Amino acid sequence: MQRQTSQRTAIETVFRATKRPLAPQEILDAARDEVPTLNLATVYRTLKRMVEDRFLHPVELPGEPARYELQEAADKHHHHFRCGTCDSVFDLKGCVNGLSKLLPAGFHMSGHDIVIYGDCRACNA
Amino acid sequence: MQRQTSQRTAIETVFRATKRPLAPQEILDAARDEVPTLNLATVYRTLKRMVEDRFLHPVELPGEPARYELQEAADKHHHHFRCGTCDSVFDLKGCVNGLSKLLPAGFHMSGHDIVIYGDCRACNA
DNA sequence: TACTTAATGCAAATGCATTTGCAAGTGCAT
DNA sequence: ATGCACTTGCAAATGCATTTGCATTAAGTA
Structure with a gap:
């Protein structure tokens, strides 16, 4: 049975505090504030478990390793923004129209991903 | 100085024959029709060279290794379609409006990627 | 045709992200 | 408070995609 450890809690x-997709190393850095001995292997083990348990959802961006976000965030259709300065990824609300117009004849669409690149608020300031 | 070898030509x-982004292994498979001894290491070496020479352009999709397409194709703004059945990637013409409406206040957009998932014409048939 | 040296094939080596073995640590049911 | 077995930390091991060393092959020029 699953145990509630300090590392899992952290x-x-x-x-829950950071409302954007996080990479394993980002999670490690942040969670070490609370549990300084936390290890990257434990982060990976915990992420794997949390995805299996549908608490987290993986977020893939072109050319980089997976980040993770809350499943409840993933349940609402949305897309992502990647800051080229701080490398953070943010959720974007909403979507666009007209995607199906891009499809060639005979192609069928089952889903889509949109990633916007640029600079975030903090990095613009 | 650069030499025109049979493997490079292949x-x-x-x-030029296949008008879609190709993965190294796909290139190997196809080019071996012409040069059966072609090796994957040579494909990688040649790809690297062709990207440096701006003959090819890398295409990154979420969660998978890079594919490559002609630079001249990349010069026209476009997006990609990935077939979930045959795993091929295709170019899509055109784009959509309204992307900047997705941006939170203070964020600045410098570019974007769109990937549509589904089944291609051949796999639907 | 002969020579110089870039390119190739093959196998071994890298570089990363991620996973795993194992001994020690620690929830939590009793 | 005790004991079982799930978790953790640490280091070593994987799994892939990609790169590299080296002996050999073969462009392209003289």
Whole structure:
């Protein structure tokens, strides 16, 4: 049976506090504030478990390793913004129209991903 | 100085004949029709060279290794379609409006990627 | 045709992200 | 408070995609 450890709690807390997709190393850095001995292997083990348990959802961006966000955030259709300065990824609300117009004849669409690149608020300031 | 070898010619031919982004292994498979001894290491070396020479352009999709397409194709703004059945990637013409409406206040957009998932014409048939 | 040296094939080596073995640590049911 | 077995930390091991060393092959020029 699953145990509530301080490392798991710290990781959960990080996800609930930070409302954007996080990479394993980002999670480690943030969660170490609370549990300084936390290890990257434990982060990976916990992420894997949390995805299996549908608490987290993986977020893939072109050319980089997966980040993770709360499943409840993933349940609402949305897309992502990647800051080229701080490398953070943010959720974007909403979507666009007209995607199906891009499809060639005979192609069928089952889903889509949109990533916007640029600079975030903090990095613009 | 650069030499025109049969393997380089075969790889060029594959790209000009196949009008979609190709993964290294796909290139190997296709180019071996012409040069059966072609090796994956040579494909990688040649790809690297062709990107440096701006003959090819890398195409990154979420969660998978880079594919490559002709630079001249990349010069026209476009997006990609990935077939979930045959795993091929296709170019899509055109784009959509309204992307900047997705941006939170203070964020600045410098570019974007769109990937549509589904089944291609051949796999639907 | 002969020579110089870039390119190739093959196998071994890298570089990363991620996973795993194992001994020690620690929830939590009793 | 005790004990079982799930978790953790640490280091070593994987799994891939990609790169590299080296002996050999073969462009392209003289």
